[in-house]
Amino acid sequence: MSLAQAEGAAVQEAPGGLGRDAWRRLRRDPVAIAGAALVVAFVAVALLAPWLAPYPPDKPVGQVTPTSIPGPSAEHWFGLDDLGRDEFSRVLWGARWSLVIGVVSLLLGLAGGTLLGLLAGAFGGWVDGAVMRLVDMMLSIPGLLFAIGVAAMLGAGLDAVMIAIAAVNVPVFARLLRGQMLAQSRSDYVLAATAVGVPRRWIVLGHVLPNSLTPVIVQGTLTLATAIVEAAGLAFLGLSGNDPSIPEWGRMLADTQRYLASAPLLAVFPGLAIVFAALGFTLLGESLREALDPKYRR
Amino acid sequence: MAAFVARRLVLLVPILLGLSVLLFLWVRALPGGPVEALLGERATPEAVARVRGLYGLDRPWYEQYLDWIGGVLGGDLGVSSRTQRPVAEELARTFPATVELALTALVFAVGAGVPLGYLAARRHGTWLDHLTVTGSLFGITVPVFFLGYMLKFAFAEKLGLLPTDGRQDPLIDAEHPTGFYVLDGLLTQNMEAFGDALAHLVLPGIALGTIPLAIVVRITRASVLDVLHEDYVRTAEAKGLAPATIRGRHVLRNALLPVVTVVGLQAGLLLGGAVLTETVFAFPGFGKFVADSITARDYAVLQGFILFTAVVFVLVNLLVDVAYGLIDPRVRAA
Numbered sequence: 187m188s189l190a191q192a193e194g195a196a197v198q199e200a201p202g203g204l205g206r207d208a209w210r211r212l213r214r215d216p217v218a219i220a221g222a223a224l225v226v227a228f229v230a231v232a233l234l235a236p237w238l239a240p241y242p243p244d245k246p247v248g249q250v251t252p253t254s255i256p257g258p259s260a261e262h263w264f265g266l267d268d269l270g271r272d273e274f275s276r277v278l279w280g281a282r283w284s285l286v287i288g289v290v291s292l293l294l295g296l297a298g299g300t301l302l303g304l305l306a307g308a309f310g311g312w313v314d315g316a317v318m319r320l321v322d323m324m325l326s327i328p329g330l331l332f333a334i335g336v337a338a339m340l341g342a343g344l345d346a347v348m349i350a351i352a353a354v355n356v357p358v359f360a361r362l363l364r365g366q367m368l369a370q371s372r373s374d375y376v377l378a379a380t381a382v383g384v385p386r387r388w389i390v391l392g393h394v395l396p397n398s399l400t401p402v403i404v405q406g407t408l409t410l411a412t413a414i415v416e417a418a419g420l421a422f423l424g425l426s427g428n429d430p431s432i433p434e435w436g437r438m439l440a441d442t443q444r445y446l447a448s449a450p451l452l453a454v455f456p457g458l459a460i461v462f463a464a465l466g467f468t469l470l471g472e473s474l475r476e477a478l479d480p481k482y483r484r
Numbered sequence: 485m486a487a488f489v490a491r492r493l494v495l496l497v498p499i500l501l502g503l504s505v506l507l508f509l510w511v512r513a514l515p516g517g518p519v520e521a522l523l524g525e526r527a528t529p530e531a532v533a534r535v536r537g538l539y540g541l542d543r544p545w546y547e548q549y550l551d552w553i554g555g556v557l558g559g560d561l562g563v564s565s566r567t568q569r570p571v572a573e574e575l576a577r578t579f580p581a582t583v584e585l586a587l588t589a590l591v592f593a594v595g596a597g598v599p600l601g602y603l604a605a606r607r608h609g610t611w612l613d614h615l616t617v618t619g620s621l622f623g624i625t626v627p628v629f630f631l632g633y634m635l636k637f638a639f640a641e642k643l644g645l646l647p648t649d650g651r652q653d654p655l656i657d658a659e660h661p662t663g664f665y666v667l668d669g670l671l672t673q674n675m676e677a678f679g680d681a682l683a684h685l686v687l688p689g690i691a692l693g694t695i696p697l698a699i700v701v702r703i704t705r706a707s708v709l710d711v712l713h714e715d716y717v718r719t720a721e722a723k724g725l726a727p728a729t730i731r732g733r734h735v736l737r738n739a740l741l742p743v744v745t746v747v748g749l750q751a752g753l754l755l756g757g758a759v760l761t762e763t764v765f766a767f768p769g770f771g772k773f774v775a776d777s778i779t780a781r782d783y784a785v786l787q788g789f790i791l792f793t794a795v796v797f798v799l800v801n802l803l804v805d806v807a808y809g810l811i812d813p814r815v816r817a818a
């Protein structure tokens with residue numbers, strides 16, 4: 187490659203950069219836009235629930251008996267639930283719980299996984315061996331059973347659910363980050379940094395770690411989707427405690443199972459809410475993965 | 485190949501041993517012991533002490549662990565504090581049900597997923613392709629128990645086409661020599677029991693198989709798309725091979741490699757999902773038993789069942805690697 191060619195390549199690269207290039211492709215990707223729209227709607231509902239919801243989520247607003255639960259009407263768009271509360275308001279407030287559970291469990295899992303992955307990737311040797319054996323052990327129990335185990339140990343409750351989902355994600359993030367860091371540490375820029383005498387600690391924290399984060403961000407977005415579904419599953423099994431005033435989608439589904447024959451729609455609304463919230467993060471995560479993958483760069 | 489399998493098996497030993505220690509300690513950390521769950525809140529201290537002694541809960545944890553693991557290696561997983569029966573016996577009773585259910589789910593996932601994924605790839609960019617991709621995204625995100633409810637409501641309660649719960653109609657006079665009810669029906673030549681057991685598997689099988697189905701569809705589609713553009717496919721076309729030969733021997737055989745791996749990885753998902761599916765359909769299997777044992781704080785059952793799941797899980801993963809080697813000669817040579 188001549189100098190002029192190299193310069194030309196550099197000029198072409200300069201305004202792009204992987205980040206901006208990815209952003210450009212994301213804006214053109216209909217899947218990404220659909221995913222982002224669902225995510226924005228979900229987050230907006232979660233944040234604005236107190237103002238959007240026409241009724242309080244935890245107080246009865248109408249008369250119901252187990253055999254006659256009013257369905258959707260002009261006053262109550264989704265009808266009333268088994269305790270006479272406005273189902274629409276409860277579904278809106280439920281977004282708040284799902285968002286909190288999803289984000290907190292993601293951050294906890296990310297923190298734990300990053301710590302373990304960083305330990306293994308930065309120190310290598312026996313530390314790496316020990317950490318990875320622990321990760322192997324955690325991964326040898328199927329995710330949901332692992333989460334059930336952790337939640338049972340902590341005692342049923344929403345905080346137990348969050349920690350349980352985080353625990354399932356710790357080995358996933360740890361393995362991902364370690365693999366990335368191993369790959370990065372063999373790259374030329376690390377060799378160059380070592381050669382000019384950059385301290386090892388700064389190489390790991392300032393160079394290797396930031397460059398290893400891309401797949402972690404993608405995995406994080408997808409994890410939000412699974413966290414919402416897993417949280418609903420744990421709540422369904424009764425592991426999110428027994429405070430009936432909390433409008434959590436999974437528990438709403440579990441609570442309405444007895445009225446499947448008389449009020450089947452009561453299960454449909456929270457169920458669809460879970461599907462659409464999870465779908466949004468899945469679509470967004472998948473398009474992020476493609477946008478950030480240099481293989482797809484043109 | 486034998487050396488590879490042997491090496492992998494040896495590597496599993498420390499992982500499973502470490503896991504057994506962790507599991508043992510975890511069970512000790514559960515709130516509210518089995519004694520409290522068994523005797524209730526108003527038990528006298530004497531009664532609690534007597535029951536603790538009975539189950540050996542008053543000794544140091546490492547002694548209890550050595551005792552337990554020694555028994556486990558000899559096939560003794562302790563006694564369930566809920567049903568008063570040996571855990572190994574409960575496992576032997578409930579696991580066949582879940583295996584039947586998981587196999588049904590897998591047959592559904594692979595049987596529908598591979599053709600769908602293949603068709604979507606062949607008709608890349610058409611409405612069929614888009615529909616398949618969108619459908620598979622919904623399939624991945626829909627909660628197993630929600631789907632189970634909808635299926636149960638529509639096909640069992642409203643239309644009455646299929647049974648709502650359980651494994652077998654109690655009114656049917658059926659014998660169960662193996663514990664696999666479908667197989668039992670065939671073995672005892674009881675066609676009524678056979679059909680009834682199959683009918684009980686349809687809805688939970690679909691509910692449990694939907695996520696694997698969506699994953700199989702996506703992997704098959706992506707993999708076929710990759711292979712279709714390989715040089716050897718173009719070479720085969722240029723040689724004038726029959727399209728059917730190209731599709732079978734060149735495209736499908738190569739495209740199915742990642743599918744085999746992915747199917748194997750579903751074992752964990754199926755065992756976990758079984759807890760939810762079996763709860764929805766009151767299906768008396770492994771998962772339902774685990775769910776019931778959580779509320780009863782049945783230490784021995786949780787320990788034994790989760791350890792057993794881990795063993796099954798790692799062995800299935802090993803099997804997948806072996807199968808991979810059998811299908812792909814390149815791996816075998818390496």
